[in-house]
Amino acid sequence: MSGAPREDPGREPEPVTITVCPDGPLLVRGSYELLDGEDRPLDPGRATVALCRCGASAIKPFCDGSHKRARFRAR
Template identity: 60%
Template sequence: MNQEPAEGTIVVCPDGPLLVRGDFEIVTPSGEPVPRQRQTVALCRCGASAIKPYCDGTHKLIKFRTEPVRPKPSGM
């Protein structure tokens, strides 16, 4: 059974960006298209990128975490 490839996919990277692949358009809140040069882009989730909406790797410098840090059990 052959499946048609999805028009686009989104990969949620742990503690990092959203990787968006495929045929899609990124627009501003007012509907203006945001230019892109690649078929796959990394979108910022940490809010600290200097090139928003795209990721510039700042999430690594600020130690952005997508999951809350759980306290270690006492006694260990």
């Protein structure tokens, strides 16, 4: 997958949803486009991406599960 919007020829773009995981990441699904701070595409390599909101991930902006060790708490 490139950083371009995920679109398959002949298929309608999927609505984007962002789900807040209690004590964890934000899950982004659908035909999203992920950009870095300089508007360059980031390739998450998968259809659903988990974005860190605890600040402890070693692979920001993606979640690597470190929120559990950091005992991150948020709803």
